[in-house]
Amino acid sequence: MARTLSANTSSLELSPIGNCQVSGLIDETAGLVWGCVPRVDGDPVFCALLNGAKQDAGVWRFELEGQVSSSQYYERNTPILITRLEAEDGSAVEISDFSPRFERSGRMYRPVAYARVVRPVAGTPRMKVVMRPMRDYGAQLAETTNGTNHIRYLVGNQALRLSTDAPVGYVLEQRTYRVESDQHFFLGPDEPFSGNLRAELRTMEEMTRRYWRHWVRGLATPFEWQDEVIRAAITLKLCQYEETGAIVAALTTSMPEAPNSERNWDYRYCWIRDSYYTVQALNRLGALDVLEKYLAYLRNIVADAKGGQIQPLYSVMGVAELDETTAPHLAGYRGMGPVRKGNAAYKQVQHDCYGQIVLPTVQGFFDRRLLRMADDHDFQSLEQVGEMAWKMHDQPDAGLWEFRTRQEVHTYSAVMSWAACDRLANAAAELGKTDRSEFWRKRADTIRETVEEKAWVENGEGGHYGASFESEYLDASLLQLVELRFLKPDDPKFLSTFAQIEQDLRRGEHMLRYAAEDDFGLPETAFNICTFWLIEALHLAGRDEEARGLFCTMLGHRTKSGLLSEDMDFETGELWGNFPQTYSLVGIINCAELLSKSWNMIR
Template sequence: MPYKPIESYGVIGDMHSIALVGMDGSIDWCCLPHFDSPSIFAAILDSEKGGHFQIVATHEASFKQMYLPDTNVLLTRFLGADGVGEVCDFMPVHRDQSGNYKHGMHQIVRIVRAVRGKVHFRLTCRPAMDFARRPHKVILEAEGAIFDSDGVDVALLSPVPLELDEEGGVTAEFVVEEGQSVTFALRQAEDWTTSDGLLSQPIDGEEARSRTTQFWRSWISKSHYKGRWREMVNRSALVLKLLTFEPTGAIVAAATTSLPEELGGVRNWDYRYVWIRDAAFTLYAFLRLGFTDEAKQFMEWLRVRVSEQDGSSGPLQLMYGVDGRHDLPEVDLDHLDGYRGSRPVRVGNHARTQLQLDIYGELIDSVYIYDRHGTPISYDFWCDLRRMVDWVIDNWERPDEGVWEVRNGQRQFVYSKVQCWVALDRALRIADNRSFPLDRQRVLAARDRIYETIMEQGWDKERNTFVQVFGENALDASNLVMPLMRFIAPSDPRMQGTLDRTLEQLVSDSLVYRYELDKGDGVGDGLSGKEGTFSICTFWLVEALARAGRHSQARFIFEKMLTYANHLGLYSEQIGHSGEALGNFPQALTHLGLVSAAFYLNRVIGTEE
């Protein structure tokens, strides 16, 4: 199987895990039962050994994909002169009759239909357990097949006879008459004691599809956004919901690991975890869209993290597992070739041990917004935040690895200092709004000291711009966030200068690179190779321009950025030189950036028309 472009995939999920479905009907990525569990299909990381589950029409056909409107139910179509076939893919949502979350089986349901003519299909299902590290045996039954890997079972419920193949999988050739359909279900149970019943429970595919469709349409109907880019905003909201781990409310950064930032390069990271930064920004998006239940659940998850004992890098770790676990050891999977030869393939993330001071600003700002627009926080939560504020005051002058997680040593990153200022500023606002006790004079003095330091050491008079690191002259797109965080007025000459330098040095055809890779004493980020433009930075530029009154320029860049979404409205982390998707997919940070930019741009343009 050749590698497909990253942008050729659609995604389905049940808010526990996500599967990537190619336009050829092949599921090339899925981890079960959770986002950060070992994979069962990983052909996207090794086309030979990774494992896949394909259902495809055998006649010559063109491929199309679409979502059923306002859902995460995916339709893959095979259009040919000999017939038209479809595969409808989805993962049923785990809810009881009262609408509450329940444990149970995780299923990928695939309804195969012949729309026109008699359509011949071929099925190939070849799991590769635990990133192809764990062998399994195949047990054929009348109802389907069980893939048994030392007690960890995955079952394929099949209405057609299956045959063993030589690669540890099963195959089938079958025909569907016009207007008819058959349903397949790939299953894994959260509770391994129930695995024996994986094939014994029949499924009504149409009922499951109807119920899943109703769930997604009911959820998205609560969105408050009614602006001109409603379809793209709704799709982004649906992606963010897919990336939310329902049992805890945690929000993962992306669904995949090790999709490269440069083809053949080493910038391949595992994003299947909860970054405090990304999740806090996602909270903004949910609150703006009116999804207060999601914000409330994540805030509860966050409250538990804030109450934990300080670690080696401070009160917070920058990322966690979906269940809140701290230990995420980074391991190279040398037996996998990587996407198009991009190695190493990594699981786990060593960056969890880094010091990244910016997370405190993003976290406390999200609490501030939630306290104002969601539910007032408790006094006990405030006490934990106040302890964190004291830590920021004592540690803001330390160098760190920064927002981009550099691996060549700690430095005095301007963005980190800005977010330290945000942490103290928002703590003061919360205390004043709620009359909470706080040593206001100490916090106020530290906040102002940080501000003056940034203005003195983070500003380059010659280039007329804020820079990436104190005392250096390299640009960094993260400084576009300054007016968004109310650190500086968007019309301030320093911010205007920063916008102009960013447009001159970091922008290529409206797309924004995150920093000048080869500038500065630190020589980039300590890694070899290049990377694509960083999509969240483009949306930051849009919002910064809009806030600065440069509305036409902002709208042009925004509209152009929309053309870089894939055929389903999905974005990966980065965009390559030929417009191809790079990095992990789909990425929460990019989609929340779209939501934020669309909200603000729609508001200011609306006042002009």
């Protein structure tokens, strides 16, 4: 799809590239506007996305003289992005963007590097390279030194080296010049580039292409919506920091949930809450490589937990302290600050996290495909987490939605504690530990009785589960009671609760998390994963045609890159929040798998 160029304004029309070590977001005109080094939670050396009106700093773009339009697409089944820039005289270039990823010397080659190839494809294009990385969260431009065929950029305590066969002087001075042959750019570690740059980058591009296409071949995609699921799956993999296996909630920080709301959070961390849903999606796809590494990350979290105590989120390295500060030199997305680094939610009390870590980890006791299955030692460690779930199941917390100024006994947290005990009973039975299975089953039964007594609200509309033990308001997490196997789809209590959630929280084709006022006022946007939960609930209630229609509508809200952020304006459909959002990718995958027609349709 072609785009006519206008004044530079940040938007979420962004396309991720990456290699599970480093990632970047490319805008519609091939500008690298977001990219952190040496990993996703590092310093954003490319930060134009959050630099307000200063779009010429913290960016790497190619500007075609007389440029009038651009078009963009991913190469099939890869995260290799192709952008075509066209000028008013008919000249054009194509830019290929990727981060190298392939097996070499018996291991995965995934450097902290961005590779870009510019190819003249029409006329006699004249182009300018704007290369202005920054350091210390936008505090200043990176200092440079250069040689005959490279430029060094000093970013913090490290340096990046741009190796290129383009004229270095033109790049340094941002001068326009004729592009008469393919030009190659490799921004990576500060070390001499070995070999012929042109030949090596072309080889890297081909091997990266081959890696991703072979990876996609192993996915168990549904019959319908294959392209949509494949793009979501590739991006979900890009959100994994492969060294540890952690999967971050998003690649960005501080994209506001709504305009000028100050609901700006750093999502470049691994939320334990996301574990269950992410593993569920990976299971449905059969993406075992991502799944195994993620389970290993969770096992490390459990092993490091003191007395089984789990916090809501950790860094990709498993670091617990994520002190929240602001970056004063960055104005924010469209000037809507603050820009935050770190996330104070790590200090919050969120009791659902115990169930959230038990549910995915338990798979290791049952899944015969895994290279390393869980054992007795793993079970003993997990029991400590279960003890915390039991201890806290009826205690107040900040809840799933991370309220910062109030605590209640949230029903979702209590049900997650039930699920932790229930699944531990299943794991114990699988290991032949009959006494431990009975022990955890009794605890699960006790928690169920508590939830039924404390969370059920009688009213004139058939009654419903409340969002907490202390109140009668509703929230979208109650739609998960069937998914967690606490209720069956035809349970009258679920159907009644669902009906009242639709009445209170549904806004046409969107679903709110909750409608009650929170720490920042009334919610202004819908939460995309909640809309996917609505779609799942419609399916479970036998309303398949409505579910399919709503799912197709949600797919229509995706960016041109086929992705979604966290939030959406339920009146205009504009996307808000951090991007790309892991939760939303999971929603696409799970709903497609649930709603798709069978592969038997083609037989």
